Amino acid sequence: MREISIIRISSFLTVASLILPGPASAHLVTTGMGPVYDGIGHLLLTPEDLVPALALALFAGLRGAVAGRRAMFLLPLAWIMGGVVGSKLNVTSAFPIPALSFLLLGGLIAADLYMPAAAFTLLSILVGLVHGFLNGVALNEGAGLLGLIGITTMLFILVTLVSASVVSLKRPWTRVAVRVAGSWIVATGMLMIGWAMR
Amino acid sequence: MKGEKKRFFQIFLVWTLLFCPVTAFAHVKGGEVIGLISGLKHPISGLDHVLAMIAVGLWGAQLGPPAIWLLPVTLPMVMALGGMLGLMGVPVPSIEIAIAVSAMVLGVMVLIEARPKLWLAVLIVASYAIYHGYAHGTELPPGGNGLLYSIGFVMMTGTLHATGILIGLIHRWLAGRMALRLAGACIAMAGVMFLWRAIL
Numbered sequence: 001m002r003e004i005s006i007i008r009i010s011s012f013l014t015v016a017s018l019i020l021p022g023p024a025s026a027h028l029v030t031t032g033m034g035p036v037y038d039g040i041g042h043l044l045l046t047p048e049d050l051v052p053a054l055a056l057a058l059f060a061g062l063r064g065a066v067a068g069r070r071a072m073f074l075l076p077l078a079w080i081m082g083g084v085v086g087s088k089l090n091v092t093s094a095f096p097i098p099a100l101s102f103l104l105l106g107g108l109i110a111a112d113l114y115m116p117a118a119a120f121t122l123l124s125i126l127v128g129l130v131h132g133f134l135n136g137v138a139l140n141e142g143a144g145l146l147g148l149i150g151i152t153t154m155l156f157i158l159v160t161l162v163s164a165s166v167v168s169l170k171r172p173w174t175r176v177a178v179r180v181a182g183s184w185i186v187a188t189g190m191l192m193i194g195w196a197m198r
Numbered sequence: 199m200k201g202e203k204k205r206f207f208q209i210f211l212v213w214t215l216l217f218c219p220v221t222a223f224a225h226v227k228g229g230e231v232i233g234l235i236s237g238l239k240h241p242i243s244g245l246d247h248v249l250a251m252i253a254v255g256l257w258g259a260q261l262g263p264p265a266i267w268l269l270p271v272t273l274p275m276v277m278a279l280g281g282m283l284g285l286m287g288v289p290v291p292s293i294e295i296a297i298a299v300s301a302m303v304l305g306v307m308v309l310i311e312a313r314p315k316l317w318l319a320v321l322i323v324a325s326y327a328i329y330h331g332y333a334h335g336t337e338l339p340p341g342g343n344g345l346l347y348s349i350g351f352v353m354m355t356g357t358l359h360a361t362g363i364l365i366g367l368i369h370r371w372l373a374g375r376m377a378l379r380l381a382g383a384c385i386a387m388a389g390v391m392f393l394w395r396a397i398l
Contacts, residue, residue, distance in 0.1 A: 008206075047349060176270075179267070183270070184353065184356055186275050187281075191344070194282035194283075194284070197285065197286045198286065
């Protein structure tokens with residue numbers, strides 16, 4: 001009888017430990033190397049954020065060195081500001097908001113559209129605020145503000161490298177290649193909307 | 199006593215299996231690899247798609263600037279529009295027939311080295327691109343990530359198109375021009391075969 005009660009207790013403990021749920025790793029990539037690296041990993045592995053950041057860098061590069069310099073500082077700054085606001089709120093949207101960034105930025109690249117400096121500044125801030133806000137909401141349950149610092153650091157590096165590379169392109173066909181990349185980004189944005197409406 | 203123990207273990211085993219939990223990765227993204235790989239593979243999984251996309255590149259190379267860069271910028275966007283229509287459930291009739299006809303028409307364009315006005319060339323390519331996009335856009339395997347699938351298929355379609363343009367660069371030599379026309383003839387004949395299959 002005593003033997004059975006021991007078995008019962010141990011089996012109860014076993015079942016109880018099996019029922020314990022695993023971690024709810026909502027939205028974020030966990031690197032195991034701390035929140036800053038989680039943030040870096042999140043940006044690099046999340047196309048919804050990575051592609052618009054690269055797209056803005058490509059467009060900045062097409063618009064020249066001045067636009068490139070603006071983007072490399074304004075985008076991360078706006079991103080972190082949006083992130084701080086987002087981390088205080090818990091807003092979700094069924095509509096894939098990043099799809100709009102894909103369409104807008106990809107369209108601007110594909111058309112190689114001239115844009116006045118003020119409008120470009122506004123665009124960089126807007127993209128940074130929106131995506132930073134979305135990141136901030138996601139980071140609420142994970143890496144927190146340190147994760148946001150990781151994201152913005154990586155953003156600065158990416159935007160600097162990509163926009164500088166595009167500025168340095170001299171041959172006409174290389175600019176066409178950048179515009180083709182823009183059309184790919186628009187195409188992906190259209191499909192994102194399609195997936196959302198499915 | 200022994201029977202009671204056995205029964206207890208049986209019940210214990212069943213309950214343990216029932217309660218065996220799956221880690222609750224709430225909202226975490228999944229199917230990234232499946233999505234991207236499927237997207238990359240889909241445009242090259244059918245010869246009809248491959249030939250049509252390469253034909254667009256060959257034709258663009260024959261037409262020269264500005265078509266050579268206008269077509270690769272336009273094509274992915276119109277294809278995605280087709281994909282979006284498919285995803286939204288808008289019915290588009292006779293997809294397979296239209297894809298077969300696209301290979302046929304584009305092959306003929308390369309064969310005769312047609313030089314229509316730019317808007318007409320773009321219109322011809324765009325109208326067929328909608329059907330190709332429609333076919334690609336709706337075929338995400340279960341569990342795959344939709345965004346990465348889309349990125350994969352747009353990238354691979356663009357790569358096929360670029361391959362066509364690169365091959366088409368032989369157009370600068372006389373022998374190259376003849377070879378391109380021959381390739382156009384082959385693509386048109388393949389299109390006839392696809393059409394035959396689609397109708398039957």
